[in-house]
Amino acid sequence: MLKDMTLGQYYPVDSVIHRLDPRTKLSATMLYIISLFLANHPLAYLCSFLFFALAVGLSRVPFRYIAKGLKPIFVLLALSVFFNLFLTGGEPVLFQWKIIRITGPGLRQAIYMAIRLVFLVMGSALMTYTTTPNALTDGMEKGLRFLKVVHVPVHEIAMMMSIALRFIPILAEEADKIQKAQMARGANFEEGGVIARAKAMIPLLVPLFISAFRRATDLAMAMEARCYHGGEGRTKMYPLKYQRRDAIAYLIVFVYLGIVIAMRILL
Amino acid sequence: MSLECRKLNYIYGAGLPTQVHVLKDIDLTITKGEFVGIIGHTGSGKSTLIQHLNGLLRATSGQVCFDGTDIFSDGYDRRALRGKVGMVFQYPEHQLFEADVFSDVCFGPRNLGLSDEEIKARARWAMELVGLGPEYDNRSPFELSGGQKRRVAIAGVLAMRPDYLILDEPTAGLDPGGRDDILDVLKMLHEEQGISVILVSHSMEDVANYVQRIVVVQDGRIALDGTPREVFRHYRELEEYGLSAPQVTYIAHALRERGLMVDPDVTTVEEARDAILQALRANSQQ
Numbered sequence: 001m002l003k004d005m006t007l008g009q010y011y012p013v014d015s016v017i018h019r020l021d022p023r024t025k026l027s028a029t030m031l032y033i034i035s036l037f038l039a040n041h042p043l044a045y046l047c048s049f050l051f052f053a054l055a056v057g058l059s060r061v062p063f064r065y066i067a068k069g070l071k072p073i074f075v076l077l078a079l080s081v082f083f084n085l086f087l088t089g090g091e092p093v094l095f096q097w098k099i100i101r102i103t104g105p106g107l108r109q110a111i112y113m114a115i116r117l118v119f120l121v122m123g124s125a126l127m128t129y130t131t132t133p134n135a136l137t138d139g140m141e142k143g144l145r146f147l148k149v150v151h152v153p154v155h156e157i158a159m160m161m162s163i164a165l166r167f168i169p170i171l172a173e174e175a176d177k178i179q180k181a182q183m184a185r186g187a188n189f190e191e192g193g194v195i196a197r198a199k200a201m202i203p204l205l206v207p208l209f210i211s212a213f214r215r216a217t218d219l220a221m222a223m224e225a226r227c228y229h230g231g232e233g234r235t236k237m238y239p240l241k242y243q244r245r246d247a248i249a250y251l252i253v254f255v256y257l258g259i260v261i262a263m264r265i266l267l
Numbered sequence: 268m269s270l271e272c273r274k275l276n277y278i279y280g281a282g283l284p285t286q287v288h289v290l291k292d293i294d295l296t297i298t299k300g301e302f303v304g305i306i307g308h309t310g311s312g313k314s315t316l317i318q319h320l321n322g323l324l325r326a327t328s329g330q331v332c333f334d335g336t337d338i339f340s341d342g343y344d345r346r347a348l349r350g351k352v353g354m355v356f357q358y359p360e361h362q363l364f365e366a367d368v369f370s371d372v373c374f375g376p377r378n379l380g381l382s383d384e385e386i387k388a389r390a391r392w393a394m395e396l397v398g399l400g401p402e403y404d405n406r407s408p409f410e411l412s413g414g415q416k417r418r419v420a421i422a423g424v425l426a427m428r429p430d431y432l433i434l435d436e437p438t439a440g441l442d443p444g445g446r447d448d449i450l451d452v453l454k455m456l457h458e459e460q461g462i463s464v465i466l467v468s469h470s471m472e473d474v475a476n477y478v479q480r481i482v483v484v485q486d487g488r489i490a491l492d493g494t495p496r497e498v499f500r501h502y503r504e505l506e507e508y509g510l511s512a513p514q515v516t517y518i519a520h521a522l523r524e525r526g527l528m529v530d531p532d533v534t535t536v537e538e539a540r541d542a543i544l545q546a547l548r549a550n551s552q553q
Contacts (some may be wrong), residue, residue: 012285174361180323181362184354185423186346186378203374206364210409 009065011129016245017059018130022139024246028253029127035260036116036123044263045115051256052119052126061129069125070118077117084110133165142240155231163219171212178207268299268334270320270352270431270463275329277315289315291487293329297465299430302457304474304495305467307484308509313467314357316484317433320465321345321352350379353429357436359420360413368411368419369394369404375427386426393426394419396460397452414445421452432456433465438473450477475499475513475534483508496532515539522546 017025032051039045056063070077088106095102131139141158148154179189182203189200275293280286289312297303297320307313318324319331322338322345330337338348356362365371372390381389394403397418403411408419417437424432434453438446454477456462468474474481474495481498483491485508491498499505502512502520511517513534519542522529527550530542 177356178362180318181354181356181359182374183323184321184349184356185362185375186349186427187374188346188378203362203364207362211361 009125009128010132011061011065013060015058015060015130017055017126019243019245020130020249021240021242021246022131022135023143023240024242024249025127025131026136026139026143028249029123031253031257032123033120035257036119038264039260040112041263041267043267044260045112047256047259047263048115048119051252052123054252055123055126059126059130061126065129066122066125069121073117073121077114080113080117081110084113134162137162137165138236138240155234159231167212167215170215171208174211175204175208178204178211268430269332270297271295271330271332271335272316272319273330273332275316275319275331276327277312277319277324278327279315281327289487290319290326293487293489295482295489295492297431297463299463300461301463302454302477302479303463303465304478304481305465305484306469306471306474306481306510311484311508312487313484314435317354317435317465317467320431320433321349321354323354346378350375350427351429352431352433353424353427355421355424355432355434355437357439359424359437360408360416363408363416363420363423366407367405368399368408371408371419372422372426375423379427389426389428390422393422396425396456397422398448414441414448417441417445417449418452421449425456429462431463431465433467435467436469437466438468438470446473453477471499471511471513483510495534499534500532519543 090105272295277290376386376389499512529546533539
C-alpha cells in the first residue's frame with residue numbers, strides 16, 4: 001500500500017550510531033566515500049571493510065536491511081564491472097578470444113569498482129537507516145551554514161526540505177485514504193491497460209491535489225500566526241551540539257582515513 | 268443474510284520492530300436490517316475493523332464472510348462486494364473529484380458496469396434520498412457547503428444500492444443542524460429502504476438516539492456488545508476505555524444518588540423525561 005512507502009528508511013532502534021550528531025554522520029559518510037576512491041590496494045579495502053563492519057555492528061541495524069539497498073543499483077554494478085573488465089587495456093593478458101580480452105589491470109579495476117560501488121551504497125544506506133530525515137535536514141542546515149556568505153538561502157532550503165519531508169507521510173496517508181474511498185466506490189486501480197490506469201488515477205489525483213493545496217494554505221497561515229519570518233534570529237528547541245561520542249567518531253574516521261591515505265602512498 | 272467476522276486478527280507492519288497488533292480475535296456478526304453503532308477510543312481499532320468488512324484490508328488471520336462466503340477466498344469478486352457493502356469514509360467530501368455533482372454520484376454505479384439508464388436512475392434515486400434535488404446536478408461539488416458536500420459523497424456510495432452501509436464518523440465537523448440532517452437520512456435509509464447501517468461514532472448521544480445495538484471496541488477487542496441500554500449500564504467501564512455514557516444516563520444516576528428513584532438505564536432525552544416524570548409521580552403518591 002501507498003502508506004508503506006518510505007522516503008529515507010529510518011530503522012528505529014537505539015544505538016550509538018543513531019545517537020551521533022547528524023553532521024558527524026554526514027561528514028563521516030562523505031569521508032568514507034572519498035576513502036573508497038583513494039584506496040587502491042587489497043589491504044586498504046580490508047580496512048574499509050573493517051570500518052564498515054564496525055559501524056554496522058554498532059548501529060544494530062540488521063545487515064539484510066542494508067544489503068537491500070544494493071538491489072536498485074544491480075544493473076549499474078553489472079555494467080561497470082562489464083566495461084572495466086573488458087575494455088581496460090594493459091598487460092598481462094589473462095584471457096583472449098577473438099576481440100574479447102581480459103587483462104590483469106582490467107580484472108583488478110573491475111573488482112575495485114565493484115567493491116567501491118557496493119560499499120558506497122551500503123555506507124549511505126547505513127546513514128539513512130540511522131538518521132531521521134528531519135535530523136538530516138537539520139544537520140545540513142547547520143553544517144552548510146557557511147554558504148550563507150555567498151547568499152545561498154540555507155535556512156529557507158532546509159525549511160522547504162523539512163516541510164516537504166514532513167508532508168510526504170501525510171500526503172501518502174491521504175492518498176491511501178482517498179484510494180480506499182474510491183475503491184469502496186468500485187474504482188479499479190489494478191487492472192486495465194496504460195490508458196485505463198492513467199484514467200483511473202484521476203479520482204485519486206484530483207482530491208489529493210485539492211487536499212495538498214488546502215494543507216499548504218493552512219500551514220502558511222499557521223506559520224504566519226506564529227510569527228514565522230525566516231531564519232534570522234530563530235532558535236531551535238533541540239539545538240545540535242557535538243558530544244564526546246562525536247569527537248570519538250571523528251577521531252576513528254580520521255585515523256581510518258589516515259591509514260587509507262598512508263597505504264596509497266606507501267604500498 | 269449476514270456480515271460476519273470470525274477470529275479476525277490484523278497486524279500492521281508485520282515483521283518490523285514497529286509492528287502493531289491492531290485487531291485481536293474479533294468475532295462479530297451483523298445481520299441484515301440491523302442498525303449498529305461501533306464506538307471506541309481513538310486508536311482502538313474500530314476504523315481498521317470496518318475496513319475489513321468490505322475487503323479493503325486483508326486480515327492477517329481469520330475470516331470475513333459475506334452471506335457465508337469468505338471474501339478473501341480465491342476468485343471472490345471484492346469489487347462487486349463493495350457495491351453490496353458501501354463504505355463512507357471520514358470526511359467523505361474529500362474524495363469528490365468530478366466537475367459536477369451528478370457525475371460524481373454516478374462514479375460508483377458506473378464502476379459496477381451497469382447500463383447508462385440504470386446508472387442515471389440510481390444516481391437520481393440516491394440524490395433524492397439525501398435530499399438533493401435535480402437543481403444540484405450541474406453544480407460543482409467544490410462550491411457547496413460542508414453539509415451539502417457530505418450528502419453528495421454519501422449519495423455517491425448509496426447510488427451503488429448497498430445492502431449494508433458503513434459510515435466512519437459521518438457527522439464529524441458538521442454543525443448541529445447538518446449533523447441531525449445526516450443522522451435522519453441514515454435513520455430513514457434503515458427504516459424505509461431496509462439498509463443495514465453500521466455507524467462509527469464518537470458521540471454517545473448520536474449512538475444512543477439512533478442505533479439498536481452498540482459494539483464497543485477497546486484495544487483491538489470487542490469489549491461490550493448489546494443494546495444501548497445494556498451497554499451504557501457499564502458506564503464505569505466505558506470511562507476506563509476513554510468513552511462515556513450519554514449525559515442523561517449520568518443525570519439519572521445522579522438523581523438516584525440524591526434519592527429520586529429514576530430508572531438508571533435511560534439513554535435518550537425522551538426516555539429520561541418519561542423516567543423522571545414516572546419517578547416524580549411515584550414520589551408524590553407516597
